[in-house]
Amino acid sequence: MKMLACLIAVVLLVLPSSKTYANGAVKQTVDVVGQGPAGPIVSPGGASLIRTKNGITASINMPTPAPGSYSYPPANPFQTVAPVPGIPEVFTGWFFFFNDPEKCAVPNGCIPPPPGAPAPNDFTEGRGGVYNFAGHAISGSGSLNLVGHISVGETQFGGPHALDNPAGAEIHLAVAPHGVLVPALMPQQINTPVGSPPFWWLALLKAPVE
Numbered sequence: 001m002k003m004l005a006c007l008i009a010v011v012l013l014v015l016p017s018s019k020t021y022a023n024g025a026v027k028q029t030v031d032v033v034g035q036g037p038a039g040p041i042v043s044p045g046g047a048s049l050i051r052t053k054n055g056i057t058a059s060i061n062m063p064t065p066a067p068g069s070y071s072y073p074p075a076n077p078f079q080t081v082a083p084v085p086g087i088p089e090v091f092t093g094w095f096f097f098f099n100d101p102e103k104c105a106v107p108n109g110c111i112p113p114p115p116g117a118p119a120p121n122d123f124t125e126g127r128g129g130v131y132n133f134a135g136h137a138i139s140g141s142g143s144l145n146l147v148g149h150i151s152v153g154e155t156q157f158g159g160p161h162a163l164d165n166p167a168g169a170e171i172h173l174a175v176a177p178h179g180v181l182v183p184a185l186m187p188q189q190i191n192t193p194v195g196s197p198p199f200w201w202l203a204l205l206k207a208p209v210e
Helices: none
Strands: 017-020 026-034 041-052 055-063 089-098 128-138 143-151 170-180 201-205
Touching (some): 026 170, 055 089, 055 201, 089 143
Antiparallel strands (some): 017 026, 026 041, 026 201, 089 128, 128 143, 170 201
16 A cells, blocks of 8 residues: 555645534544545545544544445555445545654655655654554445544554654544455455555644644
């Protein structure tokens, strides 16, 4: 998988809307765009985070892409069968984070490096990594809902660091399309990556402004 190797900071030019609750939790909402960082808005306010001292809950709600109506990524080592249209189709949710976004090459405009990228990169300098936060198969139209919680210190899918700064981390959310459900690929089809930014629906949530 090629991780977000382009500047996702161009996805949205405004900060997410935010709300602080009495218990100190902060909720942010932002639009979902795609496919790719230059794609159209597909779900206004469809991505949200709830940040607490113990972790982050991520949520994406967007119209379910109709089979055959969008671009499918090629096969990769995780999904050796190329994604194709069908019913039901599989979608996974990915959570890229940077604990210290001000230390990225472009401060507060971090870029997840491709796998195996030499140091220094924004994962090593911004102390970042990636988690799979959701994945399931869905049939028909309606809404695609991906929700998951990442706890402080939880073992990440990739990258050198775990989440330890939920209040101040920069977060990039991505939805990856896996095509029709392939029983022989389960359960890895719903918890491993496929594709790259041009094939993903994306949302950028910067750290709340204090």
